[in-house]
Every structure is written in structure tokens, then in C-alpha cells.
Amino acid sequence: MRVDPYSLELFISVVHEGSIARAAGRNHIAASALSRRIADLEAAMGLPLLIRSPSGVELTEAGRHAFERAVSVHDQLRSMAREVQSLSGEVAGVVRLYANASSIVGFLPERLKAFQARYPLVQIELTEEISDEVVRACIDDRADVGISASSETPNGLESWHFADDPLMVLLPLGHELAALDALTFHDVIRFPLVALQAGGSLDQTLKERADAARTPLQLSVTVNSFDAQCRMIEAGLGIGIVPTSAASAFAGSLGFVRRPLDETWATRRRLLVHTLRKSSRLKAVQALIDTLRCAAID
Known part of the structure; x- marks a missing residue:
């Protein structure tokens, strides 16, 4: 049985979107090609993973188990790639950034543009979430860096001032x-x-x-x-x-x-940068943290 990482990534996307068509659009692939990928994955597993209907897709019992393992394998592969990239002399790799809406519309576009100019080999995966979910993503290590309007720093996180936003x-x-x-x-x-x-x-x-x-x-x-x-x-x-x-x-x-x-x-409302407390971080993650902190100081 051969299962390639790209098919697992597409399968995860279909589950998150609840629709093959929406997942296809999100991943810039034809819906027919994505459907074939899922069919090949089901053939490799020997069991149907999805229940298809005009309103979308649902996981079968086998699909629920496959999804949990697929997420785990996908995260491990991404972690391996990120760690290997960090061993090079260059700042490169993928940084998972979660941010609330006000930071995205008010501050991040220009700051990420400046970061990109300085570190062209770093890819930022930006996810918009409400502040509580941003903090949870950092605690769960689903986000390397988070920006939220949360006023407190939970145990296990480090936080720095990012911007005043009354x-x-x-x-x-x-x-x-x-x-x-x-x-x-x-x-x-x-x-x-x-x-x-x-x-x-x-x-x-x-x-x-x-x-x-x-x-x-x-x-x-x-x-x-x-x-x-x-x-x-x-x-x-x-x-x-x-x-x-x-x-x-x-x-x-x-x-x-x-x-x-x-x-x-209201006048003291501010945005904070969060990250999980670690003894060491990937170079790309640390570079983004440093850039966001410097921007706040400037």
C-alpha cells in the first residue's frame, strides 16, 4: 500500500471544508482530480473514508480513524521538514501565524511585507481566528506565533506588546x-x-x-x-x-x-504577540517574533 503525503493533505482539507469542491478551490486543484486522489486513497485503505452527498461529505467510521492518523502524520512530516530547513545557514521554512481580525486589517500587511523582503525563503501560513482561539492554538502548538487582544498570558506562553489598538x-x-x-x-x-x-x-x-x-x-x-x-x-x-x-x-x-x-x-486595549515557551525555536519562527517585537518598539 502506497499513501503519498499530498493525498493525505487533500483528504484533511476535504474534511475541514466538508466539501470536495470547496477543498479543491482552497488547494487550487480541479475537483475531479481531487476526487480521484480521494478514491485512490480509499482504494489503498481498502475501505470508504467518506460518505458523499449533494450537500457535502461526511466521514465514515474508518474515515474518522484515518483522519486522526492523517493529521498526526501530516504534522510530523511538516515538523520534520521545518526542523531540517532550520539546520541550514539560511532563515527558511514555514511559520504558522494565527492572528485576530483587528491585527490583520490594521497592522500585519505592512509588517509581513517588510518581513518577507528580509526573509524571502520563509513562508507565512496566516490563519485568522478570534483571540481566544489564537491563544489556544499557541498553547496546543498548532501556531508558532499568535497575535491576539487577550489581556492575560496563560501559563506556558510568552507574550510581548505588539500594538496599541484602542x-x-x-x-x-x-x-x-x-x-x-x-x-x-x-x-x-x-x-x-x-x-x-x-x-x-x-x-x-x-x-x-x-x-x-x-x-x-x-x-x-x-x-x-x-x-x-x-x-x-x-x-x-x-x-x-x-x-x-x-x-x-x-x-x-x-x-x-x-x-x-x-x-x-477601551483606551488601554492592546494587541500581544504570543508563542509557546520553548528552550529553542526554529530560526524562521524566532525571526518573525523579533520582527514583530521590533515593529512594536519602533
């Missing part, structure tokens, strides 16, 4: 709060809010502050991205509390009124 209030034109130069949280929660995805650090912070104020949040609509949030606010569906980075990226037009959120917890 919260601000976005208002549609003509809103009555626009007459004020700065707004308190009490001012804001009197009005319907356009909220961001449940479970994120910003969502948790606002709920905690509302609970402390013993005032329920009035949510007009909930969206899953900063750009959607800003569009809803611009259309007059509510007001919003967003990081300054997101406001700069998506609310820079004349269709908004921007005001500081005059609360200590």
Missing part, C-alpha cells in the same frame, strides 16, 4: 451622539448596537461591561466582520464600538462620525 465609537451621520467630543460606555449603550461576532474578545468585553453596568445591550444586528459592521453603521442600522485599526481600514469615508470611547479599558 476602541472607538462609530456613528452614522446625523446621530445625536455626534454632538459630543468623547463618549462613555453609558452614552453608547443607550442606543442600538451593530455587534460583532459572538465569542470574540470585543464581544466578550462589551458583554462584561454591560453586565457590570447592569444594563443589557440593545443589538440591532450581529455580523461576522468589521467591514460588514461598518457598512451597517453607515446605513444607519445602529452605532458600533470598534478597534481604531478597523475604523481606519473600513470607516475612513465621510459617511461616519468617529468618537473616542472614554473608558480606561
Whole structure:
């Protein structure tokens, strides 16, 4: 029986996407070619691994076992390649970077461009996640480096300052709060809010502050991205509390009124770089950490 690493990678991708078509698009391969790869893998295993239907795919019992082993083997192969690459005199290899949305839209593009120019042999695998998941990925060693808005550093991680990203209030034109130069949280929660995805650090912070104020949040609509949030606010569906980075990226037009959120917890919001505490790291991983830390200092 011969099972090649690329087929395992495609199989893992199909499971994650729940669809051969979506996995094909993600991996830049024709759906028919990917389907043949999976069929060949099933033939090598001697059992069907997937249940196919018009709505997508599901794992068979054999497929669940194969998926767990495939992930383990795939991770071991990647780890071996990364370790071998680190033995060369050059900084090369793959770095797994997990980051929250505000760091991606506000700070990372330019900093990763500078890193790429300095270390052209390093490939950055960037995954966007909410802050809690970024921290979990670092703890589980699924991420080499993470950037989050988490205010605490769990045991086992090292953290450094990455960027200040205070919260601000976005208002549609003509809103009555626009007459004020700065707004308190009490001012804001009197009005319907356009909220961001449940479970994120910003969502948790606002709920905690509302609970402390013993005032329920009035949510007009909930969206899953900063750009959607800003569009809803611009259309007059509510007001919003967003990081300054997101406001700069998506609310820079004349269709908004921007005001500081005059609360200590809002003005002191910052982003941190995290990594698992280790005695030594791959050269490429350390190079990215050093670059991100230097950028924060500069």
C-alpha cells in the first residue's frame, strides 16, 4: 500500500471544508482530480473514508480513524521538514501565524511585507481566528506565533506588546451622539448596537461591561466582520464600538462620525504577540517574533 503525503493533505482539507469542491478551490486543484486522489486513497485503505452527498461529505467510521492518523502524520512530516530547513545557514521554512481580525486589517500587511523582503525563503501560513482561539492554538502548538487582544498570558506562553489598538465609537451621520467630543460606555449603550461576532474578545468585553453596568445591550444586528459592521453603521442600522485599526481600514469615508470611547479599558486595549515557551525555536519562527517585537518598539 502506497499513501503519498499530498493525498493525505487533500483528504484533511476535504474534511475541514466538508466539501470536495470547496477543498479543491482552497488547494487550487480541479475537483475531479481531487476526487480521484480521494478514491485512490480509499482504494489503498481498502475501505470508504467518506460518505458523499449533494450537500457535502461526511466521514465514515474508518474515515474518522484515518483522519486522526492523517493529521498526526501530516504534522510530523511538516515538523520534520521545518526542523531540517532550520539546520541550514539560511532563515527558511514555514511559520504558522494565527492572528485576530483587528491585527490583520490594521497592522500585519505592512509588517509581513517588510518581513518577507528580509526573509524571502520563509513562508507565512496566516490563519485568522478570534483571540481566544489564537491563544489556544499557541498553547496546543498548532501556531508558532499568535497575535491576539487577550489581556492575560496563560501559563506556558510568552507574550510581548505588539500594538496599541484602542476602541472607538462609530456613528452614522446625523446621530445625536455626534454632538459630543468623547463618549462613555453609558452614552453608547443607550442606543442600538451593530455587534460583532459572538465569542470574540470585543464581544466578550462589551458583554462584561454591560453586565457590570447592569444594563443589557440593545443589538440591532450581529455580523461576522468589521467591514460588514461598518457598512451597517453607515446605513444607519445602529452605532458600533470598534478597534481604531478597523475604523481606519473600513470607516475612513465621510459617511461616519468617529468618537473616542472614554473608558480606561477601551483606551488601554492592546494587541500581544504570543508563542509557546520553548528552550529553542526554529530560526524562521524566532525571526518573525523579533520582527514583530521590533515593529512594536519602533
